[in-house]
Amino acid sequence: MKLSAFRKKSPWILHYNAGGCNGCDIEILACLAPKYDIERFGMINTGNPKQSDILLVTGPVTKRSRERLVEIYSQMPEPKVVVCCGVCACSGGVFRDMYNCEGGVDQFIPVDVYVCGCGARPEQIIDGVVEALSILEKKTKAMEETVQLKNQPVNEGTQLNRRNTAAAIIQPQ
Amino acid sequence: MGKQYEIPLGAQHISLLEPLHFKFTTENERIVDTQANLFYVHRGIEAACCSKFKFRQVSFVVGRVCGLCSISHSTAYSQVAEKLVKIEIPRRAKYLRMLVIEMDRIHSHLLCLSHVAENSGYEALFMKTMQYREFVMELLEAVCGNRIQYDFSIVGGVTRDLKPMVAEIILKRLKIFLPQLDELMDIYKNNWTLSLKNKNAGAITRADAMRLNVVGPFARAAGLAVDVRNETEDLLPWKEVGFEMITETGGDAYARNILRLRELYISKRIIENIIHGLPESPLVTETKAFPDGEAVARIEAPRGELFYYAKGNKTQVLERLKIKAPTFSNVAAMVEALNGNEYGSAPAIIASFDPCLSCTAR
Numbered sequence: 001m002k003l004s005a006f007r008k009k010s011p012w013i014l015h016y017n018a019g020g021c022n023g024c025d026i027e028i029l030a031c032l033a034p035k036y037d038i039e040r041f042g043m044i045n046t047g048n049p050k051q052s053d054i055l056l057v058t059g060p061v062t063k064r065s066r067e068r069l070v071e072i073y074s075q076m077p078e079p080k081v082v083v084c085c086g087v088c089a090c091s092g093g094v095f096r097d098m099y100n101c102e103g104g105v106d107q108f109i110p111v112d113v114y115v116c117g118c119g120a121r122p123e124q125i126i127d128g129v130v131e132a133l134s135i136l137e138k139k140t141k142a143m144e145e146t147v148q149l150k151n152q153p154v155n156e157g158t159q160l161n162r163r164n165t166a167a168a169i170i171q172p173q
Numbered sequence: 174m175g176k177q178y179e180i181p182l183g184a185q186h187i188s189l190l191e192p193l194h195f196k197f198t199t200e201n202e203r204i205v206d207t208q209a210n211l212f213y214v215h216r217g218i219e220a221a222c223c224s225k226f227k228f229r230q231v232s233f234v235v236g237r238v239c240g241l242c243s244i245s246h247s248t249a250y251s252q253v254a255e256k257l258v259k260i261e262i263p264r265r266a267k268y269l270r271m272l273v274i275e276m277d278r279i280h281s282h283l284l285c286l287s288h289v290a291e292n293s294g295y296e297a298l299f300m301k302t303m304q305y306r307e308f309v310m311e312l313l314e315a316v317c318g319n320r321i322q323y324d325f326s327i328v329g330g331v332t333r334d335l336k337p338m339v340a341e342i343i344l345k346r347l348k349i350f351l352p353q354l355d356e357l358m359d360i361y362k363n364n365w366t367l368s369l370k371n372k373n374a375g376a377i378t379r380a381d382a383m384r385l386n387v388v389g390p391f392a393r394a395a396g397l398a399v400d401v402r403n404e405t406e407d408l409l410p411w412k413e414v415g416f417e418m419i420t421e422t423g424g425d426a427y428a429r430n431i432l433r434l435r436e437l438y439i440s441k442r443i444i445e446n447i448i449h450g451l452p453e454s455p456l457v458t459e460t461k462a463f464p465d466g467e468a469v470a471r472i473e474a475p476r477g478e479l480f481y482y483a484k485g486n487k488t489q490v491l492e493r494l495k496i497k498a499p500t501f502s503n504v505a506a507m508v509e510a511l512n513g514n515e516y517g518s519a520p521a522i523i524a525s526f527d528p529c530l531s532c533t534a535r
């Protein structure tokens with residue numbers, strides 16, 4: 001089986017708090033707990049950006065956590081999906097225009113799924129992550145297509161055969 | 174003297190919910206020096222409360238300082254604002270505030286315990302504790318309308334009444350919770366594997382705790398009897414509803430676990446007492462006054478003493494608002510308690526401090 005098949009069945013989640021109030025973070029923790037049990041989708045919380053497929057961000061981006069957020073995002077391998085949890089990750093929410101907040105994750109990294117609510121309920125978070133799964137699948141397909149395009153053999157009829165041309169030029173001497 | 178290594182922990186780490194950064198200097202796996210770097214989540218809430226928001230809106234904003242103890246924040250702010258506009262809130266509102274604060278304490282303590290268990294490498298106990306915690310989230314939703322961010326206390330009273338049906342459900346669920354709490358107590362107390370990780374980990378002596386001004390469960394586990402519920406009687410009548418001071422000796426992670434569990438019994442008793450003796454009165458005291466003068470309020474949040482200071486100048490917008498969160502008082506002691514421990518148990522020790530950085534950094 002290929003890696004992509006496993007990725008669809010068992011995406012790994014990376015969670016980062018970019019300055020939120022912890023409210024959405026404990027709801028993510030509640031998702032891992034037996035009642036909501038996000039592990040039935042094969043998801044597991046990892047601490048390592050290099051192994052993760054889905055980035056769950058909470059909180060308005062503060063000036064100090066901005067660089068960390070971009071750093072973590074760029075360390076994740078393609079394909080990757082970003083889900084922002086809670087209204088303050090989507091747009092800044094109540095913290096919008098406070099002097100140390102940048103407001104909204106999508107100003108710094110591309111966001112695929114927005115989960116709103118303050119705080120976002122576990123059901124909503126699960127909904128958002130399942131949505132992220134289908135996006136992950138689409139992104140994987142798009143990547144595989146480009147790989148296939150690269151591996152296409154050169155069609156003899158349409159391409160100029162440089163070696164023959166060169167041989168024809170060299171031959172007379 | 175062996176070779177010294179510097180090991181960073183954070184800002185993003187699997188065992189941390191929030192961004193915080195520790196730099197440990199280790200020698201033969203032992204931590205000899207710690208540097209803490211906490212203010213990643215500073216948002217500037219105090220400044221915004223004094224410029225952008227009117228004083229009645231601020232109680233909703235300060236709830237967003239911290240999602241774990243949002244009721245403590247909004248209640249403390251409401252108390253300060255009530256002192257500034259000089260009103261006395263109805264008795265029923267006081268009781269309802271205490272009810273939600275205690276329910277919040279149950280969920281916060283259980284979250285902390287589960288986090289300690291997870292970071293000690295005890296995944297099954299994490300799951301168990303989180304499973305038992307879920308009932309109080311449901312009850313909080315029934316009482317306040319939201320699982321977190323209750324927006325329950327406003328200036329002058331509370332927003333929602335306790336319906337008799339909900340009160341009945343709370344009593345019923347608490348009865349189910351009691352044997353579960355006993356079970357947790359048994360595991361945290363007697364499990365040999367867990368105590369290997371937690372006993373003598375992150376210990377602090379009573380004298381040190383006194384010197385470093387520790388508050389909350391951290392101090393009570395070291396034998397210091399500090400609890401705001403024991404001191405201020407004017408704003409919320411804690412003694413009336415059966416508050417009792419609990420202390421442990423030992424001051425290590427194990428003592429903190431046991432202390433938190435024992436406090437849950439008290440919380441449960443307080444909730445039952447409140448529901449049985451809920452006085453009849455309106456929910457809100459109306460007033461048209463503007464805040465004037467200075468005031469302070471203190472309240473016992475799940476992590477310790479929360480302090481609010483506010484100053485008004487007869488306009489809609491406050492002149493100054495100052496928030497001092499419990500974790501801020503504990504940082505010095507946290508750094509001290511980490512020294513001398515194995516590096517491997519550092520995540521569990523940090524979890525047992527129950528730090529709340531979004532409170533600290535505001």
Ligand code: SF4
Nearest residue numbers: 020021023086118119
């Ligand atoms: S959306 Fe609300 S609950 Fe979630 S982190 Fe932001 S302020 Fe906290």
